[in-house]
Amino acid sequence: MKSGERKTLNQSDQNEFINSIQSSFKNTSYNFDTLKINVDISSWIDTHKILKKDFNLSFFNWLSAVDWDNEVKTGDAPKEPVTPSFEILSCLSQTNSNNLVISSTVISKENAEIESLVDVFAGANWHEREAYEMFGINFLNHPNLTKLYLPDDYEGNPLLKSFELISREVKPWPGDVDVEGMPEESIVVEEKGS
Amino acid sequence: MSQTMDPNNMPFLSEASVSVEIETEDMTLNIGPQHPSTHGVLRLVAKVNGEKISSVEPVLGYMHRGYEKLAEVRTYPQVTTLVNRIDWVSGFANEIPFIAGAEKLMEIEVPERAQYIRLILTEMARISSHFVFNGAFPLEIGALTPIFLAMEDRERVLDLLESVTGGRFHPNFNRIGGVKPVAGAGPTTKKDIQDLPAGFYHDTKVAMEKVLKAVDTFEDLIGGNEVFQARTKKVGILTKEVAEEYGVSGPILRASGVEFDLRKQSDYLPYDKFDFEIPIGENGDCFDRWSVRTSEMRESAKIILQAIEDMPSGPIQAKVPKVIKVPKGQTYVRAENPKGEMGYYIISEGGLGPYRLKIRTASFSNISILPIMLEGALLPDLIAIMGSLDFVLGDVDR
Numbered sequence: 001m002k003s004g005e006r007k008t009l010n011q012s013d014q015n016e017f018i019n020s021i022q023s024s025f026k027n028t029s030y031n032f033d034t035l036k037i038n039v040d041i042s043s044w045i046d047t048h049k050i051l052k053k054d055f056n057l058s059f060f061n062w063l064s065a066v067d068w069d070n071e072v073k074t075g076d077a078p079k080e081p082v083t084p085s086f087e088i089l090s091c092l093s094q095t096n097s098n099n100l101v102i103s104s105t106v107i108s109k110e111n112a113e114i115e116s117l118v119d120v121f122a123g124a125n126w127h128e129r130e131a132y133e134m135f136g137i138n139f140l141n142h143p144n145l146t147k148l149y150l151p152d153d154y155e156g157n158p159l160l161k162s163f164e165l166i167s168r169e170v171k172p173w174p175g176d177v178d179v180e181g182m183p184e185e186s187i188v189v190e191e192k193g194s
Numbered sequence: 195m196s197q198t199m200d201p202n203n204m205p206f207l208s209e210a211s212v213s214v215e216i217e218t219e220d221m222t223l224n225i226g227p228q229h230p231s232t233h234g235v236l237r238l239v240a241k242v243n244g245e246k247i248s249s250v251e252p253v254l255g256y257m258h259r260g261y262e263k264l265a266e267v268r269t270y271p272q273v274t275t276l277v278n279r280i281d282w283v284s285g286f287a288n289e290i291p292f293i294a295g296a297e298k299l300m301e302i303e304v305p306e307r308a309q310y311i312r313l314i315l316t317e318m319a320r321i322s323s324h325f326v327f328n329g330a331f332p333l334e335i336g337a338l339t340p341i342f343l344a345m346e347d348r349e350r351v352l353d354l355l356e357s358v359t360g361g362r363f364h365p366n367f368n369r370i371g372g373v374k375p376v377a378g379a380g381p382t383t384k385k386d387i388q389d390l391p392a393g394f395y396h397d398t399k400v401a402m403e404k405v406l407k408a409v410d411t412f413e414d415l416i417g418g419n420e421v422f423q424a425r426t427k428k429v430g431i432l433t434k435e436v437a438e439e440y441g442v443s444g445p446i447l448r449a450s451g452v453e454f455d456l457r458k459q460s461d462y463l464p465y466d467k468f469d470f471e472i473p474i475g476e477n478g479d480c481f482d483r484w485s486v487r488t489s490e491m492r493e494s495a496k497i498i499l500q501a502i503e504d505m506p507s508g509p510i511q512a513k514v515p516k517v518i519k520v521p522k523g524q525t526y527v528r529a530e531n532p533k534g535e536m537g538y539y540i541i542s543e544g545g546l547g548p549y550r551l552k553i554r555t556a557s558f559s560n561i562s563i564l565p566i567m568l569e570g571a572l573l574p575d576l577i578a579i580m581g582s583l584d585f586v587l588g589d590v591d592r
Contacts, residue, residue: 032524059443060439060441062552066541066550078543079543089539096453100526148254
């Protein structure tokens with residue numbers, strides 16, 4: 001058993017990594033310390049192969065999806081109108097630094113299918129099964145695309161924005177009434193100890 | 195006598211060679227969902243050939259509560275009560291990445307004292323989680339004694355957590371921009387002594403000394419036990435390549451020789467101010483996974499002792515609007531939880547609650563390697579391998 005050496009955050013290394021990603025991929029963004037690459041659906045697999053091989057992003061973190069829709073049954077709709085679509089997100093990282101990349105691609109709701117990542121990262125298996133049952137997205141060439149959490153005879157895809165949360169329909173959330181009169185303008189509380 | 199035992203002289207055996215193993219058919223063995231070593235309700239459908247496992251298919255979902263959906267109909271402060279219940283053995287640690295993510299989107303600077311309190315309580319959650327592991331893992335493979343010692347010492351740490359937060363398992367203590375003030379203290383109170391109970395520093399010192407002693411005891415009692423060593427050494431070896439491909443994180447990844455700890459690599463809490471080491475393993479077997487976690491308890495106790503020495507004074511809550519509205523944006527914030535990397539991908543559309551909250555939990559990825567690790571393993575090793583992964587079903591199913 002040996003002990004790790006003390007490592008400090010290296011900001012210049014991180015900036016270098018972000019610059020190299022931004023020069024290799026056209027459509028990237030870096031907001032709130034999160035580096036995101038937007039790719040076309042046709043290059044979804046190749047992007048992950050490149051990230052794994054050339055950028056040392058060998059740690060498969062997670063994969064999930066987002067249901068972008070203007071008409072929602074639960075929660076709040078987006079403030080600005082969006083094009084109804086599924087956004088697939090995947091997260092890869094390195095195991096010797098804090099570098100991390102979110103890859104994103106958009107697929108249409110009518111033809112909700114995408115190549116499976118299992119051949120590139122075997123760990124994508126369960127994540128894709130979860131996205132399949134929660135959103136109804138079909139992952140092509142997946143070895144075992146069955147429901148992960150839900151019972152086999154379950155109908156519907158719960159994380160769709162069109163899927164109603166029945167408990168909320170039966171009984172309104174008590175949180176709606178426990179704040180006395182929601183003020184429109186934000187009130188700043190006095191800072192403690194100042 | 196030996197002549198008669200020669201198979202060539204036995205006519206009834208001469209047609210089939212004796213060296214041929216007896217062919218048995220694969221039997222399907224259902225393990226769980228109610229099984230003491232599954233830490234909850236995990237079901238495994240195993241195909242066994244005699245004592246050997248040929249394949250395993252984990253069946254999840256008995257604990258699925260749909261937190262990602264529930265988060266979409268809650269406001270940001272309400273979500274913290276949910277995330278407490280993901281990994282209930284270390285409830286406090288679950289709050290940190292979510293709160294840190296919301297603060298990042300709102301661009302709030304958290305006061306130093308609040309960050310220190312968060313850090314101390316996170317490390318206490320880590321110690322209490324590893325105490326449970328040090329009790330449960332030997333218990334599963336037949337050592338009954340350690341759980342009594344571990345539970346007693348864990349209670350001391352939980353008492354401290356309770357004295358600060360009011361909850362042993364579900365503290366719900368973090369607020370966006372800081373931590374919860376003590377009852378009666380309120381956001382305008384000038385006395386900063388009111389955020390921690392009287393005698394907290396002294397009690398913490400006592401408890402941490404006990405933790406350090408308990409770690410020594412465990413290393414003798416568990417690690418020095420020959421039976422324990424025989425059951426865990428060279429059992430369930432996980433290589434770092436497989437671990438990385440499946441997103442296995444935390445102590446399991448470090449036991450496979452990867453030196454990766456977000457406490458060193460990331461800046462979600464001020465860990466860079468403290469002197470501590472990251473224990474890593476060499477073989478990636480069950481023994482190393484136990485050993486890494488046990489050594490981690492010592493490092494956590496060291497961090498807490500340093501943190502209460504140079505605890506800064508000042509406010510525990512930043513200026514925040516009365517109604518929390520998170521501006522439009524997306525961010526992923528992750529933290530080193532006792533079980534591994536936990537992260538939240540928050541998509542905010544500027545409302546009172548998140549538009550979508552992806553919860554990345556450690557145990558989910560950690561047990562996704564079960565089919566690979568258990569293939570070809572012996573049935574009694576199944577319990578040792580599962581125990582060494584230290585998962586919680588709430589963390590798997592969400």
